[in-house]
Amino acid sequence: MTEQMNRKTGRCRRLARALAAASLGLAVSAGAALAWEPTEPIEIMVHSKPGSSPDVLARFIQHIWQKDGLVNVPVTINNQPVISVGFAWLNQHEGNPHKLTVSSTSTVVAPLMGTSDVPWQDLTPISLLISEYIVLGVAPDSELKTAQDFIDSLKKNPKSLSIGFGGSRGNPNNTAVALAAMKAGVDIANLKFVIYSSGAEARIGVMGGHVDAVSNAASGLVGPMVDKTLRIIAVSAPERLTAPFQDVPTWREIGLDVVDSNWRWIGGPGGLTDEQIAFWEDVVAKTVQTPEWKEMVESNHATTTYLNHQDTLKFFEEQEQSMTAVLQSLDLLKK
Amino acid sequence: MDTFYSMLSGFAIAAEPTNLLFLFIGALLGTIFGIMPGIGASTTIALLLPVTFGMDPLPALIMLFGIYYGAMFGGAGSAILLNTPGTASSAMTTLDGYPMARSGRGGAALAMAAIASFIGGTLGIIALSLISVPLSTFALRFGPAEYVMLMLFALSTVASFTGGSVPKGAISACLGLLIATVGIDMQTATFRFTLGIPELQNGIPLIVAIVGLFAVAEVFRNIEDWFRGALSAARIEGKLWLTREEWKRSRGAIGRGSVIGFLIGVLPGTGGTIATVLAYSCERAVSKTPERFGKGAIEGLAAPEAANNSATAGSLVPLLTLGVPGSGTAAILLAAFIMFGIQPGPMLFQQQPDLVWGLINSMYLGNIMLLLLNLPLIGLFVRILYIPPGILMGIILVIASIGAYSINNSAVDLYLILLFGIVGFGFRKVGIPIPPLILGIVLGPTLEQNLRQAMIISDGDPMYLVSSPISITLAVMLCAALILAVAIPVVRRRRELRTC
Amino acid sequence: MTRSRLDLLAGIAASLLGAVMLYATFRLPVPIGVDPMGPKAFPGIIAFAMLLCGGTLVVQALGRRMSASGADGEAPAGAGHPVAVGIVAVGLLLYYIAYTRLGFVVSTAIFLLLFLSFFNRGRHVVNVVIAVAFPLVLNIVFVEVLGASPARGILPF
Numbered sequence: 001m002t003e004q005m006n007r008k009t010g011r012c013r014r015l016a017r018a019l020a021a022a023s024l025g026l027a028v029s030a031g032a033a034l035a036w037e038p039t040e041p042i043e044i045m046v047h048s049k050p051g052s053s054p055d056v057l058a059r060f061i062q063h064i065w066q067k068d069g070l071v072n073v074p075v076t077i078n079n080q081p082v083i084s085v086g087f088a089w090l091n092q093h094e095g096n097p098h099k100l101t102v103s104s105t106s107t108v109v110a111p112l113m114g115t116s117d118v119p120w121q122d123l124t125p126i127s128l129l130i131s132e133y134i135v136l137g138v139a140p141d142s143e144l145k146t147a148q149d150f151i152d153s154l155k156k157n158p159k160s161l162s163i164g165f166g167g168s169r170g171n172p173n174n175t176a177v178a179l180a181a182m183k184a185g186v187d188i189a190n191l192k193f194v195i196y197s198s199g200a201e202a203r204i205g206v207m208g209g210h211v212d213a214v215s216n217a218a219s220g221l222v223g224p225m226v227d228k229t230l231r232i233i234a235v236s237a238p239e240r241l242t243a244p245f246q247d248v249p250t251w252r253e254i255g256l257d258v259v260d261s262n263w264r265w266i267g268g269p270g271g272l273t274d275e276q277i278a279f280w281e282d283v284v285a286k287t288v289q290t291p292e293w294k295e296m297v298e299s300n301h302a303t304t305t306y307l308n309h310q311d312t313l314k315f316f317e318e319q320e321q322s323m324t325a326v327l328q329s330l331d332l333l334k335k
Numbered sequence: 336m337d338t339f340y341s342m343l344s345g346f347a348i349a350a351e352p353t354n355l356l357f358l359f360i361g362a363l364l365g366t367i368f369g370i371m372p373g374i375g376a377s378t379t380i381a382l383l384l385p386v387t388f389g390m391d392p393l394p395a396l397i398m399l400f401g402i403y404y405g406a407m408f409g410g411a412g413s414a415i416l417l418n419t420p421g422t423a424s425s426a427m428t429t430l431d432g433y434p435m436a437r438s439g440r441g442g443a444a445l446a447m448a449a450i451a452s453f454i455g456g457t458l459g460i461i462a463l464s465l466i467s468v469p470l471s472t473f474a475l476r477f478g479p480a481e482y483v484m485l486m487l488f489a490l491s492t493v494a495s496f497t498g499g500s501v502p503k504g505a506i507s508a509c510l511g512l513l514i515a516t517v518g519i520d521m522q523t524a525t526f527r528f529t530l531g532i533p534e535l536q537n538g539i540p541l542i543v544a545i546v547g548l549f550a551v552a553e554v555f556r557n558i559e560d561w562f563r564g565a566l567s568a569a570r571i572e573g574k575l576w577l578t579r580e581e582w583k584r585s586r587g588a589i590g591r592g593s594v595i596g597f598l599i600g601v602l603p604g605t606g607g608t609i610a611t612v613l614a615y616s617c618e619r620a621v622s623k624t625p626e627r628f629g630k631g632a633i634e635g636l637a638a639p640e641a642a643n644n645s646a647t648a649g650s651l652v653p654l655l656t657l658g659v660p661g662s663g664t665a666a667i668l669l670a671a672f673i674m675f676g677i678q679p680g681p682m683l684f685q686q687q688p689d690l691v692w693g694l695i696n697s698m699y700l701g702n703i704m705l706l707l708l709n710l711p712l713i714g715l716f717v718r719i720l721y722i723p724p725g726i727l728m729g730i731i732l733v734i735a736s737i738g739a740y741s742i743n744n745s746a747v748d749l750y751l752i753l754l755f756g757i758v759g760f761g762f763r764k765v766g767i768p769i770p771p772l773i774l775g776i777v778l779g780p781t782l783e784q785n786l787r788q789a790m791i792i793s794d795g796d797p798m799y800l801v802s803s804p805i806s807i808t809l810a811v812m813l814c815a816a817l818i819l820a821v822a823i824p825v826v827r828r829r830r831e832l833r834t835c
Numbered sequence: 836m837t838r839s840r841l842d843l844l845a846g847i848a849a850s851l852l853g854a855v856m857l858y859a860t861f862r863l864p865v866p867i868g869v870d871p872m873g874p875k876a877f878p879g880i881i882a883f884a885m886l887l888c889g890g891t892l893v894v895q896a897l898g899r900r901m902s903a904s905g906a907d908g909e910a911p912a913g914a915g916h917p918v919a920v921g922i923v924a925v926g927l928l929l930y931y932i933a934y935t936r937l938g939f940v941v942s943t944a945i946f947l948l949l950f951l952s953f954f955n956r957g958r959h960v961v962n963v964v965i966a967v968a969f970p971l972v973l974n975i976v977f978v979e980v981l982g983a984s985p986a987r988g989i990l991p992f
Binding site: 500502503505506509510512513516520522523525527528551554555558559561562563723724725726728729730732733734736737740741746749750753756757760764765766767782783786787788790791794795 | 838841844845846849853856859864869872874877878881882885888889891892895916919920923924927928930931935943946947950951953954955961965970973977
């Protein structure tokens, strides 16, 4: 009896294995046959002006793709004025894998704040590209010698210091400092955040003594770090950065678990198929391996953060959660 | 000694054939696109940025810089001949340049524009070479409070444009300030007055207003003249060159314009347009015959033209020494630097002296090149006046439209220039001056944002605005300007009444 | 139109605009916990100033009309032709509407042809040549030299 059953199970197993092998082979060959390649020119949408940093990054990617032949069709950049217009445009091309975008944290943050109607769930992220961590700088003769001094002053009185940053409310420059203060128990709704139109202007605001601190991506403060026109007292990275920031402590070192960065991602509109996503994942993976890319990342004191499509989706989820918490305390959430 | 040596070797670098070639290309492109209304230095540079990707940094930057001040030369051409400024910083040039052209002195006007631009630019570059560092330290002391006072002072000079009717000038300025509030509010990330139109979220670009207020409005006016049978092309009378008297009157204007332009350019956040307005107001204020302004006074042409070129050099001071652009166009140049992996800032002069001095010295050469390019072109330019007015009007409308469209690739901008055209036309009918409107649009954002930043820093305390030596000085100047603006017409009227 | 009637119109228009902007400012949403001035303060003050200035103009103009007449001059610009300007303005509007749909080259050619046929009458050959060549040349300059992308519309380039 058992022997008969065993033989049957054995035959079943063998049959199952054979079927599995056959279907895998079928899938592979089918996959190979269906592997997608672009058939028309690619347009990369950037929702800011030519010359802005996402735009420069997109043009850099365009340059690498064309130079190394990673994409065999022409690639153009399409500048849209603001995020809502840009994503509306992208939405119009739902399902079209030839329309891409290089965008940033605002993809997740803008819908939360109500400045964009397009939730990131409607889009197809391919991968993260780079992350820049946020540093905090003060004047060299400031009384604030360490990050702890900064936090202590704010704990005593949230209005004791003014913090300048470039960009707009809710961006990583804003949230990195707010997160740190929030975790230290400061009432962040009362913080004096002074918004400048660019990080450079915030920087000279500190140098001129008009604001007490500046929050900016590390790459923007390399110069002042090196020539000592600013003292950099904290960075929002999981561990210390490389030179010249190797002596800058992370927020974690003073007990505040703050990891916040200015990340950029590349992706397309909703409705892309798996093959299309796979193609782009592959291209992006190759892009971030090129020596030119690595050089660019290093000179910007950024980190390449390639994640595949699924992991990027998870990352967006996490970001949405943590950003919601900070934005709520800053009272920036859409009502 | 080291610096001196670098400065000299910079000339050798700038004079290399490749660099000279790209300098020429940049200057030429700048001039051409500077003439066309709508497209100015910033749009041209932004569009050409990708082309420079694979190039060596120095020739690429030389070319892009060449476009910048080339546009300042070119913008004057259409301003003088057609009353349609090619760039925002040529808007003031129309006030006296166009009347000069209409009264037959177009050639002289073009010549003066080129010469004033050359002198202003060269003086600016000399200042850039010699006193950048102390100047940038001074510029650092301008914070939100100081900017508020400076902007208020600049607005108070509006009074000199009102031509006797303060409410009209104020209405114009207020309209400009209101237009400036359209769009996203930087401090709160909310939208104001965008009427649900996404393209308005970035605000209304200044150049759109200028194209509408000048190019389109001017065509409307010409159409009226046409129907009245009064439309005649301006003819050239007399020599194409300047008379000795015109020269004498302009010397002071060029000098003053250069100084004002450079200083305003140095301050981040203020650029060529504000510089030209202030230079014009200053010239008018110090003149013994202010009533000639607006009717073809050559000083009224020389001052702004010198100012906008020296402001170009000035805006490079914070760019090269602090890494902060001194104007909107300089911001795009900054993007170019970053693209090439160069971080401008104090270290730049030490780390890459060849690059910096090669660049700065190429600007001297560029100015000379532009002067040589523009002067002979005067004869060519004035031929434009001989094109039949019907064709000319059509061409202006088309160029203005495509220029405006290319700023943002947005059809909304086209409708806006039509709207501004109607506004400009209406203003001229009613006698409302246009410069305050432009000043309002340009200053509005800086004034409001700095005011609010100051209030954040001081937690709502207005006395913060007058708490530093610079801001107090500016406040005093502001009061003086206001008192003078009110007092002078009153005194004049009393004097007139007494002599009756 | 006499000077004071124009001033009156201008004053009324300005006051109206000021009032409208004041109202619009009032209705702006204000998130809590922002800077002490907020997004409403500045436009509010300016709109109010405009209202005041417009009102002043109205008062001045009325005052001039009621005082000894004869002190009123003809407006400097002379007789106007609002209809003609209006037609051209509408023409421009149509041109802009067609701009993105038909593309730069086609819509410009049509516009120029109509415009020139009226304002440069009689010279049909010249007009057609300009109407066709000018947009083509501009298109080449903008696309090749600047890499810009004027609206393509119905043409393939």
